[in-house]
Amino acid sequence: MNLLTFIIITLNYVLTIAGKIHELNFNISWVDTAPEGSYTKKQIGVNGMWPPPEIHVNKNDRIVLSVTNSLSPFDNPDQLEDFNTSLHFHGLFHNITKIANEQSIQNDGPEMITGYGIPYNETLIYNFTVDDQVGTYWYHAHTGAQYIDGLRAPLVVHDEEKEREWSITSDRVITVSEIYKRNYFAVMKKFLCRYNPTGAEPIPDGFLFNDSANGTININFNSKNLLRFVNVGGFVSQFIYSPRLKFKVVEIDGVYVEPFGTNLFEIGTAQRVAVIVDGLSEKEYLEEIHSDSYYGSHFPIYQIVAKSMLDVIPEDLELIKKHRFLFPGQDNTLQLPDPKDEIDSDELYFDDFMIRPLNRIDRYETPDKQVELVIKMENLGDGINYAFFNNITYTPPKIPSLYTVYSSPKEHLFNSRIYGSNTNAIILEHNDVVEIVLNNDDDNRHNFHFHGHNFQIIERGKPDAGHYNLTESFDETKIYKNDYPMIRDTVFVEANSYLVLRFVADNPGVWFFHCHIDFHLEQGLAAVFIEAPDLVQEYDNKGISTSMKRISKKHSYPLIGNAAGNFHDWLSLAGENTQALPLPNGFTMKGYIALLISSLMCMYGxxxxxxxxLYVDNDDKSEEAIQRHSSMLTELEALIK
Ligand SMILES: [Cu+2]
Known part of the structure; x- marks a missing residue:
């Protein structure tokens, strides 16, 4: 090899590893949309378009994304005040320990965890590489429940090698979600209030498939179609059912799995399932449509809503939506048939527990640290129904937790106190094997997501299985169901049951762990893991980004201190944000007075x-009146006796 060839090959290699830089500008504003056709809704779009654009990059590429908040009350009369916004890149790790990658935890994005939100008329720059992660991800606002108004879209990291190996002829993303006719702030106002004491989740007005009411997936003869399903919704889980064409599942949450065939799978909020669908040959197609199949010439896909998650089901809410695969020459205006057999979503089941990752990773053994999180929903003194981990409902700190790590003196870094008493802050040592045990005392399912990590699903109880026995994990004779557990980043715990997850704390950062049912997150079902904060200081050492520094200066946002914003006395939490007081035990003075008044009123009544x-009209001397009085007296005497 001559020198020139060597230089070209080396340069090529370096460039491939370094990846391409994608410079993007997102101007976030209200857009008039009509996804279901019959009504219009102001949704949050990007550069005047809704849905926001899909982002497609390759392995090792860098994304430099400039985001401007233009959510103005002038464009949406229902918006009464300025709002922040933010973006989170769901499933990406932002690993700072690979120095050449120049990563920062700040790019993870959730407001008050890794930074402040972006105020109206301000611009923040996200700058990160996707590193060696590949597969199907998505991005969404991480400010309140904002993304249910449409600020969410797929983010795909292509793996050319894999796509070649699969010999795919098309590669598409399909989103499913629910839609509310009213904006998120109106929905949340009604949800989180004392007049909704049971915490009943808002019932969606409809369900979308690829952001419209009806979906068509064009499919060619002899094709191999990679379809990346993403549930970009904020609430209900959905089943995807194709009775005729089979799905081959190849990737789940950015993790390649041992491929398997199925006609049905479930996809909870924030989860991704990538499948390959083989287009038939023309001959097979003709045989199919001329067979005596119930479906005739149709190749339907049904989108089935998990109705058990809805407290009330309005009569006009369509819970099974019909979409189709369309072969060349077919008519997409023909009426689709209902599913052949009646479908009850309560009876559908898709078990992700026994799915095997393609790269088998042995189960992480005996944990170095076990974290039990007991879930319950309860009302506090303000009458609102909140969600709790270990009796604490997540209440955002006054300083983003990452800034507390950046600014803390070394001696306090590992003291959970500085991250607040109301944030469920959990400190992890670098490279510990960590086990999270979720014991769910609530009679709802919850769908948990961990930022910055995937986890192994070690155990999952069936509904109503009760608590997991914590000592089991340290019992060396314990027999596990799976030696190569499923790995993903968002997973369900069943109602009144348990879930056991394990991961290695090899990604220093400040990572949010929360229910991805957005209403439950807003009720406070969240914790923050402070992972190897010493290494965060060491590797993420450029500090707060220039664009955030500019915003903070203009808006006087504090950048140093503990959760309460104190930095003279780091252990003082005076002035921190805390949850509402508990409901009073028994009667308050106001209650006693109300009881007394109502008792008096009752006695008077x-x-x-x-x-x-007993009123007797003494002036009435008629025969009938005398008779009536005497019979009343007789009855009264009988009663007294
Ligand atoms: Cu939940």
Whole structure:
């Protein structure tokens, strides 16, 4: 090899590893949309378009994304005040320990965890590489429940090698979600209030498939179609059912799995399932449509809503939506048939527990640290129904937790106190094997997501299985169901049951762990893992980004201190944000007074009834009146006896 060839090959290699830089500008504003056709809704779009654009990059590429908040009340009369916004890149790790990658935890994005939100009329720059992660991801706002108004879209990291190996002829993303006719702030106002004491989740007005009411997936003869399903919704889980063409599942949450065939799979909020669908040959197609199949010439896909998650089901809410695969020459205006057999979503089941990752990773053995999180939903003194981990409902700190790590003196870094008493802050040592045990005392399913990590699913109880016995994990004779557990980044715990997850704390950072049912997150079902904060200081050492520094200066946002914003006395949490007081135990003074007044009113009412009943008109001397009085007296005497 001559020198020139060597240089070209080396340069090529370096460039491939370094990846391409994608410079993107997102101007975030209200857009008029009509996804279901029959009504219009103001949704949050990007550069005047809704849905926001899909982002497609390759392995090792860098994304430099400039985001401007233009959510103005002038464009949406229902918006009464300025709002922040933010973006989170769901499933990406932002690993700072690979120095050449120049990563920062700040790019993870959730407001008050890794930074402040972006105020109106301000611009923040996200700058990160996707590193060696590949597969199907998505991005969404991480400010309140904002993304249910449409600020969410797929983010795909292509793996050319794999796509070649699969010999795919098309590669598409399909989103599913729910839609509310009202904006998220109106939905949340009604949800989180004392007049909704049971915490009943808002019932969606409809369900979308690829952001419209009806979907068509064009499919060619002899094709191999990679379809990346993403549930970009904020609430319900959905089943995807194709009775005729089979799905071959190849990737789940950015993790390649041992391929398997199925006609049905479930996809909870934030989860991704990538499948390959083989287009038939023309001959097979003709045989199919001329067979005596119930479906005739149709190749339907049904989108089935998990109705058990809805507290009320309005009569006009369509819970099974019909879409289709369309072969060349077919008519997509023909009426699709209902599923052949009646479908009850309560009876559908798709078990992701026994799915095997393609790269088998042995189960992480005995944990170095076990974290139990007991889930419950309960009302606090303000009458609102909140969600709790270990009796604490996540209440955002006054300083983003990452800034607390950046600014803390070394001696306090590993003291969970500085991250607040109301944030469920959990400190992890570098490279510990960590086990999270979720014991769910609530009679709802919850769908948990961990930022910055995937986890192994070690155990999952069936509904109503009760708590997991914590000592089991340290029992060396314990027999596990799976030696190569499923790995993903978002997973369900069943109602009144348990879930056991394990991961290695090899990604220093400040990572949010929360229910991805957005309403439950807003109720406070969240914790923050402070992982190897010493290494965060060491590797993420450029500090707060220039664009955030500019915003903070203009808006006087504090950048140093503990959760309460204190930096003279780091252990003082005076002035921190805390949850509402508990409901009072028994009667308050106000209650006693109300009880006394209502008792008096009640006694007065009884008195007037008796008085009226025993009223005798002494002036009425008629025969009938005398008769009536004497029979009343007889009845009264009998009663007294
Ligand atoms: Cu939940």
């Amino acid at each position: 009884v008195y007037t009834i008796i008085d009226f009943g």
